[in-house]
Amino acid sequence: MFKIINISKTYKDKKVLDNINFDIKKGSCLGIIGESGSGKSTLAKIILGIEKANSGEILKNNKPTASIVFQDYNSSVNPKFTVYEILNEPFWNSYKKLDMKNAILLLKSVELEINILKKYPHELSGGQLQRVCIARAIANKPNFLVLDEILSSLDILNQIEIINLLKKIKERNNITYLFITHNLESIFSLCDRFLVIKDGKILDDILVNNFLQKDVSPYTKQLFNAIIPIKF
Ligand SMILES: Nc1ncnc2c1ncn2[C@@H]1O[C@H](COP(=O)(O)OP(=O)(O)OP(=O)(O)O)[C@@H](O)[C@H]1O
DSSP states (O other): OEEEEEEEEEETTEEEEEEEEEEEOTTOEEEEEOOTTSSHHHHHHHHHTSSOOSEEEEEEOSOOOEEEEOSOTTTTSOTTSOHHHHHHGGGTTSSOOOOHHHHHHHHHHTTOOGGGTTOOGGGSOHHHHHHHHHHHHHTTOOSEEEEESTTTTSOHHHHHHHHHHHHHHHHHHTOEEEEEESOHHHHHHHOSEEEEEETTEEEEEEEGGGOOGGGSOHHHHHHHHTOOOOOO
């Protein structure tokens, strides 16, 4: 779906991405893991066309229609909008509107009760609000979804539920995922493959079903050693 070729990005004097190369296969879930400031979100923004790289190129096929879900569900919704209005945001620039029937179907697809349509963000739990954000992101039926640390502000039970929900949505809608996280356990549960990024460079490119700790960088080994097994 995407081929990322020699992408570099500098902000002022700071090199944030340094000659990045990888591809994202249609229908896959590619994880990106790395510490804060390693360049994960910048890379996603460049793929989505929100940011420009200083050099390199991105080849696309199958006309990707992209959408994104962010970590901070509170600041990514307008507190004065009802859930129904939030779900309608992707249709602002189109003559279409999400009618009540489709809004209900959308809510069901993220396993929310229909009575929240008239509620405001402050009346919802964090897990419910993140589900609303996921519903908004898939309302336009994208074929590529960036999930940027979407578990980070949730408690462990909500994290597990959202991971399971994402698996179902992926199967049902055949969406390609780019899943950015600090959480290696969630990568093993959701992704086929993942990249480990440090200081703007790809240290490892690992197939989930076929990895050998001895073949990975010392940094990635350290990450593996820190895993606390959690069943998703
Ligand atoms: N618009 C910008 N202008 C200047 N510097 C920026 C900008 N966006 C990001 N940066 C810097 O680029 C570096 C990488 O940021 P980025 O958000 O891509 O990292 P990240 O790996 O996603 O971090 P986190 O896990 O904390 O979200 C950081 O040092 C950040 O301060």
